[in-house]
Amino acid sequence: MELYSTLSRTVEPLETLHPDRIYLFVCGPTVYDYSHLGHARTYVVFDVLTKYLRWTGKEVFYLQNITDVDDKIINRAKEDGISQSVLARKFEAEYLRDMKSLGIDAVSYYARATTHIPEIIGQVRRLIEKEVAYVTESGVYFNLDTFGHNGELSGQERAKRVSRVSDATKHNPLDFALWKLGEYGEYTWDSPWGRGRPGWHIEDTAISEKYFGQQYDIHGGGLDLIFPHHEAEIAQMESLEGKHPMVRYWLHTGFLTVKGEKMSKSLGNFITIRDALKTWNRDVLRYFILLSHYRSPLQATDEGLANTAKGLDHIRAIATKDKGADAEGRRAFVEAMESDLNTPMALAAIQRLAGNGDLEALREYGQILGINFLKETSAPLSVLHEIRAELRAQKQFAVADLIRERMVAAGITITDKPL
């Protein structure tokens, strides 16, 4: 398989550190609110990547962190008048529920920041011992001057950067926090430097080091995490162990856009996953997401989703008779997936497979993509269809058409046979 890595800005063959075993880390959510379709995109993509790799026989350890200690959580908990842990546990559960409704189930292990405090403190301590971090009265900071590879991932030269986070005690305004001293309520821990809480970036490296070691294969996340978050992770981990690169394949998903703008909490233009699921089912949402390449921006519109739903119906409508294996279609699907997870191309292959009646492939590939391409029938629906058929046979068209009208309005597809 070939994957595009942000680190090299090129598509490279996937060569893993261990044969047949892949370590994949994806930045998880900060659990202070409901997740939206932009998040859904990223997690669907990595769900599909993992399922595809497993389908090819690889063992994938897919690790995802849950950021449950953070400014946003502290502030939201204060606003809502509840404790940080109650808020975090609630939205962690909501997140997992959303993931489940989207059919995202490839993650091997979810790791909370708050259950890895000893590992985090351990890393901070080691970074201080390595003399790449220093302690001030406000916290512990990473000294970016000590790290030669800085800026490698984002292409940003540090001399040209401007820091927005000001803290007079930092040696350099660009240095970032590893440990923040102070009392932050419930989520405050004792450390060798005093009571406080972790900085943002340190949880990921503490968690990934614990489960994967100092070096691993793939790190994924949204495009917006490249800088500074992923740069900081690299600085922390590589300074600690000297292994370079910490991660060879950095995969970043493009934004879901609304009227050309990034879908985000701050712009208020977001649709939560559960709201979207009120109108569109998970097959449609996944199909919609996979219809574009994961690195391209994707326009979210009602029209687009409606078209997607029709397209999916079309596949189901034509994939009825099993005509055996379509070797060419199967090859096209696999080739597309091998080529930097080109799901739009893979879905074009799915169209062919449906047209050519390779139902087995549709079932198998549908599991990789998490989409059911085959028509489902349920008992209640079959009964209704039977009643309509009988009415039509008796030429009771008025009643038959009324039933049809109502069924279509309810989003149920009906296919009549000639009388």
Place this chain on the structure above:
RNA sequence: GCCGGUGUGGCAGAGCGGUUAAUGCCUUCGCCUGCAAAGCGGAUGCGUGGGGGUUCGACUCCCUCCGCCGGCGCCA
């Protein structure tokens, strides 16, 4: 300002240094149908942002300009 990305038909969105530029939706005609829908068959849609360059040949590679989007130290 700096860095990164992106610009393909009515819409969404792929690909490729060289036959008619995927696929789906949309539009339209026919078949089918009790009528529709679905399906099947056909048709149409001034389409590769502008300008240079490399090349026998560029949508594809290079340069440049323009537009749009994002990041710039706690956004997937």
